[in-house]
Amino acid sequence: PVTRFTFPDGHSIYLLAEGRLINLGCATGHPSFVMSNSFTNQTIAQIDIRNNPDRKVGVYRLDKQLDEEVARLHLGKLGAKLTKLSEEQADYIGVPVDGPYKPEHYRY
Incomplete structure (x- = not known):
């Protein structure tokens, strides 16, 4: 899951896997x-x-x-x-x- 956060000045960041480890949150782990x-x-x-x-x-x-x-x-x-x-x-x-x-x- 990808979450986009947009700041009042228009800049954005993307948070992957709700901030968890990518290999576990966005894949199947090892x-x-x-x-x-x-x-x-x-x-x-x-x-x-x-x-x-x-x-x-x-x-x-x-x-x-x-x-x-x-x-x-x-x-x-x-x-x-x-x-x-x-x-x-x-x-x-x-x-x-x-x-x-x-x-x-x-x-x-």
Whole structure:
């Protein structure tokens, strides 16, 4: 919903979604696919924390291999099929055959 407010001087403003969040008020919110990726990342991060009790309390990036596992788990929904890199392909792009497939400096 769009509401137009006109001021006495003739200027107008438009208020979208009664001032609520646009993605929720004027659409359907986050698509379930996006939510699934987000929740899977959070769940895998929690499992990683549980499996590493000696890690100091802090903020960490999700390990690249775990992050790529989240992507692998969702490929079917996109109709994609994952193949394995050959040694030649892996050498060409400078990554291990089994991943991770992005350099350490890359941030998702």
